Amino acid sequence: MLLEKIGPMKKLLLIFSLLSFILFSGCSSLDPDQKEINAMAQEAYNEVKAKSKISKNAEWKAMVDRVAKRIAKESGHDFDWEWMLIESPEVNAWCMPGGKIAVYTGIMPVLQNEAALAAVLGHEVAHATENHGKERYARAIKGNLAGLVIGGAAAVGGQLFCQSESCRLLTGLGGAAAGFAITFFDMKYSRKDEVEADKIGQRLMAKAGYQPDEAIKVWERMKKASGGEPPEILSTHPSSERRMENLRQWLPQSKELYHSASEKYGLGERIQ
Numbered sequence: 001m002l003l004e005k006i007g008p009m010k011k012l013l014l015i016f017s018l019l020s021f022i023l024f025s026g027c028s029s030l031d032p033d034q035k036e037i038n039a040m041a042q043e044a045y046n047e048v049k050a051k052s053k054i055s056k057n058a059e060w061k062a063m064v065d066r067v068a069k070r071i072a073k074e075s076g077h078d079f080d081w082e083w084m085l086i087e088s089p090e091v092n093a094w095c096m097p098g099g100k101i102a103v104y105t106g107i108m109p110v111l112q113n114e115a116a117l118a119a120v121l122g123h124e125v126a127h128a129t130e131n132h133g134k135e136r137y138a139r140a141i142k143g144n145l146a147g148l149v150i151g152g153a154a155a156v157g158g159q160l161f162c163q164s165e166s167c168r169l170l171t172g173l174g175g176a177a178a179g180f181a182i183t184f185f186d187m188k189y190s191r192k193d194e195v196e197a198d199k200i201g202q203r204l205m206a207k208a209g210y211q212p213d214e215a216i217k218v219w220e221r222m223k224k225a226s227g228g229e230p231p232e233i234l235s236t237h238p239s240s241e242r243r244m245e246n247l248r249q250w251l252p253q254s255k256e257l258y259h260s261a262s263e264k265y266g267l268g269e270r271i272q
């Protein structure tokens with residue numbers, strides 16, 4: 001009925017859009033491979049980078065550099081690793097699929113030392129190496145292909161429910177990357193994923209040469225520093241007695257890894 005009322009040119013365009021939509025949806029399998037997910041994450045990461053203020057703090061940048069490099073190496077994953085230090089008061093850090101890391105300057109004073117940074121990066125990197133949230137990314141990618149049509153709307157929608165600065169900075173972007181990023185920043189990992197990331201994270205920091213006890217202390221510090229209002233990183237990574245208990249339980253094994261690490265840095269440098 002609708003087709004009868006519109007002109008031949010518009011009709012053609014409409015059919016073309018519908019066909020592209022079906023074609024794109026069909027091409028994207030329900031289970032996109034890791035390559036597809038990583039490519040989307042790379043695009044989203046580039047957008048965040050372009051929209052963010054990169055920190056000029058040379059000391060902190062050097063620290064993020066060496067810690068990220070060591071954690072990446074110990075992860076054993078051959079990702080196309082990248083990291084950046086974003087100038088922002090937000091107490092946050094994350095790692096997108098494919099090894100795309102961001103640290104926010106707001107987290108640095110809370111960390112207090114290099115080992116704590118290694119603990120946080122170990123945890124975030126573990127989410128990426130263990131493919132946590134893969135199904136959700138897959139759905140986002142499906143949505144994004146259709147998002148050639150609705151991408152702009154998704155980005156505006158993101159503005160309505162975004163709770164973090166990192167999410168909000170993406171608003172106004174159209175297309176696939178924004179859709180992916182909105183999924184990423186809005187995602188809450190399951191309790192099982194969090195436990196796994198804590199365990200692998202603690203092992204990673206130990207293998208990278210940092211005292212693994214700091215993994216327990218840093219989450220306590222972050223909770224205290226927030227003074228009631230949970231910082232962004234804890235809102236997606238709920239802290240609990242159980243978590244501390246787990247980390248304490250794994251400590252002997254992680255300490256063994258630390259003792260056999262080829263280089264040991266202890267707590268590393270203090271963060272001023």
Ligand SMILES: [Zn+2]
Pocket residue numbers: 123124127189194197236237
């Ligand atoms: Zn987590």
